[in-house]
Amino acid sequence: MEILLYLIPIALTLGLIGLAGFLWSMKNNQYEDLDGAAHRILFDDEDDEPQIPSNNRGKV
Amino acid sequence: MTCLHCGEKTAPGQDFCCPGCEAAHAAAASVTKGSGFSRLANEMDEGGFNLTLGVEGIHCAACIRLIENALGSEDGVTHARVNMSTNRVNMSWTGAREYGDHLATVVSNLGYRLHPLDKAADAVDEETRSLLRAIAVAGFAAGNMMLISVGLWSTDSETMGMATRDLFHWLSALIALPTVLYAGQPFFRSAIAVLRQGHTNMDVPISIAVTLACAMSLFEAFRHGEHVYFDSAVMLLFFLLIGRYLDARAKGKARETATDLLSRLSGMATVFEDGQAQQVPIKELKAGMLVLVAAGENIPADGTVEKGRSEVDRSLITGETLPEKLEAGQEVFAGTLNLSAPIQVRVSKATEKSLLSEIVRLMEVSEQANARYVRLADKAASLYTPVVHAMGALTFIGWWLFMQAPWQVSLLHAVTVLIITCPCALGLAVPVVQVLASSRLMKTGILLKSGDALEKLAEVNTVIFDKTGTLTIGHPELIADDYSNADMRLAASLAAHSRHPLARALSAAYDGELMELEVTEHPGRGLSAEIEGWEMRLGSRAWCGDQTAAQQDNALELWLQVGDDVRARYAFSDRLRSDAADVIAELKRRHIDVRLLSGDRTAVVSDVSKQAGITSYKAEVSPVEKRDYLEALAREGAKVLMVGDGLNDAPALAAAHVSMSPSSAIDITQNTADIVFQGEALMPVVQAIDVAHRSTRLVRQNFGLAILYNIIAIPVAVLGYVTPLVAAAAMSGSSLVVIMNAFRLNLKRRG
Numbered sequence: 120m121e122i123l124l125y126l127i128p129i130a131l132t133l134g135l136i137g138l139a140g141f142l143w144s145m146k147n148n149q150y151e152d153l154d155g156a157a158h159r160i161l162f163d164d165e166d167d168e169p170q171i172p173s174n175n176r177g178k179v
Numbered sequence: 180m181t182c183l184h185c186g187e188k189t190a191p192g193q194d195f196c197c198p199g200c201e202a203a204h205a206a207a208a209s210v211t212k213g214s215g216f217s218r219l220a221n222e223m224d225e226g227g228f229n230l231t232l233g234v235e236g237i238h239c240a241a242c243i244r245l246i247e248n249a250l251g252s253e254d255g256v257t258h259a260r261v262n263m264s265t266n267r268v269n270m271s272w273t274g275a276r277e278y279g280d281h282l283a284t285v286v287s288n289l290g291y292r293l294h295p296l297d298k299a300a301d302a303v304d305e306e307t308r309s310l311l312r313a314i315a316v317a318g319f320a321a322g323n324m325m326l327i328s329v330g331l332w333s334t335d336s337e338t339m340g341m342a343t344r345d346l347f348h349w350l351s352a353l354i355a356l357p358t359v360l361y362a363g364q365p366f367f368r369s370a371i372a373v374l375r376q377g378h379t380n381m382d383v384p385i386s387i388a389v390t391l392a393c394a395m396s397l398f399e400a401f402r403h404g405e406h407v408y409f410d411s412a413v414m415l416l417f418f419l420l421i422g423r424y425l426d427a428r429a430k431g432k433a434r435e436t437a438t439d440l441l442s443r444l445s446g447m448a449t450v451f452e453d454g455q456a457q458q459v460p461i462k463e464l465k466a467g468m469l470v471l472v473a474a475g476e477n478i479p480a481d482g483t484v485e486k487g488r489s490e491v492d493r494s495l496i497t498g499e500t501l502p503e504k505l506e507a508g509q510e511v512f513a514g515t516l517n518l519s520a521p522i523q524v525r526v527s528k529a530t531e532k533s534l535l536s537e538i539v540r541l542m543e544v545s546e547q548a549n550a551r552y553v554r555l556a557d558k559a560a561s562l563y564t565p566v567v568h569a570m571g572a573l574t575f576i577g578w579w580l581f582m583q584a585p586w587q588v589s590l591l592h593a594v595t596v597l598i599i600t601c602p603c604a605l606g607l608a609v610p611v612v613q614v615l616a617s618s619r620l621m622k623t624g625i626l627l628k629s630g631d632a633l634e635k636l637a638e639v640n641t642v643i644f645d646k647t648g649t650l651t652i653g654h655p656e657l658i659a660d661d662y663s664n665a666d667m668r669l670a671a672s673l674a675a676h677s678r679h680p681l682a683r684a685l686s687a688a689y690d691g692e693l694m695e696l697e698v699t700e701h702p703g704r705g706l707s708a709e710i711e712g713w714e715m716r717l718g719s720r721a722w723c724g725d726q727t728a729a730q731q732d733n734a735l736e737l738w739l740q741v742g743d744d745v746r747a748r749y750a751f752s753d754r755l756r757s758d759a760a761d762v763i764a765e766l767k768r769r770h771i772d773v774r775l776l777s778g779d780r781t782a783v784v785s786d787v788s789k790q791a792g793i794t795s796y797k798a799e800v801s802p803v804e805k806r807d808y809l810e811a812l813a814r815e816g817a818k819v820l821m822v823g824d825g826l827n828d829a830p831a832l833a834a835a836h837v838s839m840s841p842s843s844a845i846d847i848t849q850n851t852a853d854i855v856f857q858g859e860a861l862m863p864v865v866q867a868i869d870v871a872h873r874s875t876r877l878v879r880q881n882f883g884l885a886i887l888y889n890i891i892a893i894p895v896a897v898l899g900y901v902t903p904l905v906a907a908a909a910m911s912g913s914s915l916v917v918i919m920n921a922f923r924l925n926l927k928r929r930g
Contacts (some may be wrong), residue, residue, distance in 0.1 A: 123343075127350065130326055138319040142312060150311075155263035158240035 216293065217279030227257060227273035232283065235270045235292040237261060244292070246890045249285050256282065268293075301629050302605035310424045313362040317417040320358035321410070324351050328410040330905040341403060348400040348407045355409035359393055362416050365423060370709055381560040381606065384567050385419060388412075388597040395594045398587075404845075406591055409757070411598050411907050418607060418914045425610040448479040451523065468526045472517045480513045487522030490679070491515050502680060519700060555634055555875075556609040559882055563605060571596045574897045596896045599906050600889050607914055608881035611921040616874040619925060623868050626842075632853035634878075635837035638818045638869035641808070642766055643835070645823035646777035646787055650759050652859070653824065653843055655680055655751035657688035664691075666747045669740045673706045674743065675719040681737050682717075684751050705737070716740040748915050759791045762861045769868070772817070776800055776808060778827050805831035822864060824848055839864060870924075877924055881917045888913045 144150070220230040237243065245260045250259035250270055251670015258271040268286065272278055287293055327347050333483060336344050345839035363386070370382040375561045392412040399406045435853055449471040450459045456471060464470065472478050478491070490502040493515045502518055505511065538883065543716070571593045578589035612620060617627040627633065643649050674682035676698035696708040714724035716739070723740035733750040766773050775796035779782045784798035809831050812819050821835035824844035832838035832851045840852035849855050856863035892909050895901055901909075 123346075127327075131323055131354075134319050134323045138315055141315045145308065145311065145315075152262040152264045155243060155261065158243060158263060161240040162244060 182429060216283040217276050220276055220279045222276075223271060227271055228267070228276055228279060229258075229271040230279050230282075230285040231267055232286075233294045234261070234266055234286065235294070237263055237266055237291065239849055240840045245289055246286055246291065249289055250282060253282060253285060307424065307427050310365060310420060312429055313365060314420045314424055316358055317413060317420055319361040320354050320362075321413045321417045324354055324410045324413055327351055328903075328907065331407075332907075343533075344405075345400070345403060348396075348409075351407065351409040352397060352400055355396075355413050357497060358413055359389060359416065362420060363389055366416075366419070373787065379561070379564050381563070383595070384564050385606075387568075388594075389415060392598050393593045399591075406595075406903060408594075408903055408906060410597055411903065414907065414911060415598070418911075422606045422610040423641070423827065427616045427745045449473075454680040464526050465529050466526055470524045470526055471521060472524055473521050474517060474519055476517055478511050478513055478515050478517055478524060480524070481523040482511060482512060484509050485523040485525045487520060489520040489522050490518040492518055492680070502733075519677070555878060555882075556605070559605055563573035567597065567600045570600065570893060570897070577897070578899070588682070592897065592899045595899075595901045595906060598895060599892045599896045599901055599909055605882070605885050607917050608921075609878055610883060611918050612877045612881065612924060615921055615924050616870055620867060620870055623863065624842075624865060625863045626855045626857075627853070628850075628855060632837055633871045633874050635818070635853070636820065636868055639771065639820040639837060639868060641772040641774065641812060641817045641819045643774045643776050643812075643819055643821050643831075644791075644793070645794070645825060645831075646775060646779055646784055647753065647829045648824035648843060649822050649828075649841060650791055650861070651753045651755055653753065653841075655684045655753050657684055658750045658752055659751070662747055663750065669691070669715060669741070670717055670737070670747065670749065673698055673708055673715065674737075676700065677706055681735060681751055683750075685737060685749060710912055713742050730922070745781045755787065755790055756831075756859060757860045758860050760860050762865055763792050765865045766868075769865075771868075776805055776831070777800075778805075778825075802827040802830050806834045820864075822870075823852075824892070839867065861928050874924055877921055881920055884920060885918055886912065888916075 216230065216232060217228075218227040219232075223229050226789055232750050234246070237246075243263060246261050246268060247259050250256050250268075253272075255272045255274045256270060258269070260269045261267070262269070266778060270279075270281060270282055283293055327350055330339070331344065331347050332810060366382045366385045366389070369380070370386040373380045374383065389412050392408045392415075392735045396407045396409050396412070398404075437668055448459055448461050448464060450457050450464070451469045451471050459468075470479060470482070474489065484505055484507050486507055487505075488507070489505045490503045492502050493512070505517075505522065510527075528625045574596045575589045575593035578584040578592050579586055584590075584592075613633060620627060647653055667689055668691055671686050671691070672694040673696065674685040675693055676696070677683070677700055694710070696710065698706050698708045700706050701718070701722070704722040705716055707714060707716045707718075708835045709715070717737055720736060720738055723738050723745070731767070737749045737751070739746045739749070740846055763773050773793050773795070775784065775788045775791070777787075777796070777798055779798060781798040788796040797808070805828065809819055809821060813834070813836065818836045821832050821838045822840065823829075823832055823838070824840050826839075826850065829848050832840065832848065837854070838852045838856040841854060842849065842855050842857040844852070844855075854867055856867070888909070892901075892913075895905075
């Protein structure tokens with residue numbers, strides 16, 4: 120049963136990483152414009168990161 | 180010679196009748212619609228300005244690209260980003276605030292209309308965001324706790340040992356308590372707010388069940404008991420948050436369009452003062468100001484025409500399709516469209532007193548009256564709450580007083596009752612069906628704008644149509660005839676230069692090559708051009724038609740004249756939508772009373788109603804009369820679906836039980852309507868009613884399933900036979916059954 124001492128923390132950590140990733144992507148405006156993102160894939164250039172200035176979030 | 184600006188006679192050799200007209204003409208030419216937006220820009224902390232505007236007409240990747248590149252290539256622009264989902268453009272620049280006007284002009288010159296935004300819309304956004312965060316946290320917790328709970332359920336304490344079981348219980352508590360504190364907030368907050376006002380809603384039993392479940396589980400964990408319900412509490416939150424999120428998103432969409440409407444009304448107008456043109460917000464227009472209205476622009480305020488000769492499209496106010504001639508001294512109304520030439524309007528009423536605002540006010544009053552509708556889910560909740568709490572209380576009293584059980588055990592059974600009567604099924608029953616139904620309708624081009632539209636639509640027993648733009652296409656079309664090709668080419672080439680509805684209809688009907696012509700537009704009369712010394716005219720009967728020809732019918736017409744020779748007569752009419760008659764037959768087959776209500780002339784209305792097969796019609800009705808008519812119907816107990824597209828229908832739409840408008844309708848009407856449908860066909864009216872019936876049936880079935888589940892589960896819980904495993908399984912099971920039942924909406928192929 121000692122294996123539990125490793126497995127449970129590992130399971131929780133993996134879950135937390137997933138959760139953190141999701142919250143980060145939300146905070147980073149990744150879900151702001153899903154329709155636009157679907158179309159932007161057609162652009163040739165590489166400039167496709169969301170550029171809303173951080174100090175302006177919430178005001179926008 | 181006539182004045183280029185107002186069409187008055189001028190001195191020989193002069194282009195303008197007076198210096199005022201000359202200045203106004205120059206101003207109207209230089210002023211573009213992008214101006215005046217820079218005052219809305221926010222100053223950024225690191226210097227420079229940031230501005231977000233609404234954009235209309237973004238359809239594809241090329242649009243995004245075009246706008247972003249055009250802005251990006253301007254000097255001083257540090258950031259330009261188009262949001263396609265919300266139809267917004269966000270831009271930042273360094274330098275002067277006024278530079279924003281230039282940037283806005285760049286975008287509007289590309290052909291995209293800009294409008295200012297209302298900042299209130301952001302709050303809605305924030306609500307769905309925080310719900311999504313709560314779902315993420317609850318989902319993470321629920322998943323990880325299941326991992327532990329499966330271990331707890333599959334063996335008993337003898338096999339795994341007391342210490343291991345306690346460890347599992349405390350781990351669950353460790354995950355569950357912060358999760359409940361965070362993810363439960365939307366429910367707790369709403370429950371407290373409602374309790375303060377002395378009411379109750381669905382959130383009250385949810386909050387009590389979750390809180391009690393956690394408190395009791397903690398107590399059990401302390402005394403090494405086995406009734407630990409952390410997993411059930413978190414699972415409950417997770418499922419309910421999903422329902423809440425779907426609900427919030429549907430409502431947010433509706434509010435988004437509503438705020439867009441208000442901001443669009445608050446655009447800019449060009450005011451002419453001391454020989455200078457200035458951009459002034461429409462809200463700040465005052466009586467006595469002189470406003471320039473370019474051809475193709477909406478008249479911003481009620482007033483009289485000071486100078487200029489043009490035609491005005493009043494369909495917004497009256498529903499009348501024919502453009503009316505406009506001359507100096509005539510009265511104009513805000514919101515009507517100036518068609519053929521620039522005019523100067525002396526404002527007679529401040530904007531908030533204009534006829535347009537009057538209509539908007541009427542609409543708001545009717546909408547408030549309509550907001551009293553109680554949704555099925557709320558009715559269910561108001562029954563559910565007292566029943567469940569009474570049940571819990573009775574269980575406690577029963578075990579404590581009659582079974583002589585210790586109070587801890589009695590409380591345990593009471594809490595189990597609260598958990599197992601899980602409101603999941605109730606909380607999910609409506610949102611899931613609604614989201615599935617609206618996405619299904621969306622695919623066929625029908626957009627649901629308010630959450631209760633489907634429910635109301637299922638109750639409809641009377642449908643009232645507007646004529647122009649609803650039963651009919653809404654704009655004139657060329658009546659097919661054997662026009663000679665050469666004439667047609669000539670006429671279409673002339674017509675291509677005008678925005679007049681008839682000219683547009685003519686160019687739309689011709690798809691061959693056009694001739695290069697230098698065309699002059701004569702307001703109120705027509706178009707002319709010279710080719711190889713011949714003067715060609717396309718216009719009204721009086722100006723270039725055959726004066727002697729008999730006026731055949733009610734049709735609108737254009738005449739083509741080359742030299743002195745009258746070549747052709749082009750007749751136009753506003754035709755019925757192709758499936759109008761079928762739709763009305765279908766509605767009648769469903770025992771729905773169909774009526775026609777129009778602001779147009781009686782002759783035209785009776786004609787249309789005959790073609791469409793509607794027996795009951797009323798013509799020459801003003802917007803106020805329309806609304807009164809609907810209110811009278813409502814008093815008689817009829818549940819009316821109003822289908823309309825004009826501004827004159829807006830108050831009636833708001834007064835109706837539920838309303839629809841085609842996507843060709845003006846913004847304000849689309850915003851008032853509960854449902855907007857796209858495309859040329861009218862069949863969406865029938866489709867929406869059918870889907871509404873089916874989804875309401877599914878919602879009722881789901882309530883039925885939830886009640887059935889509770890009838891079975893509650894006695895088991897009251898008698899004290901429920902273990903944590905049974906509680907979790909029963910609860911999740913009931914939620915899944917409800918969700919799966921909702922998906923049956925998409926299984927059925929008919930309709």
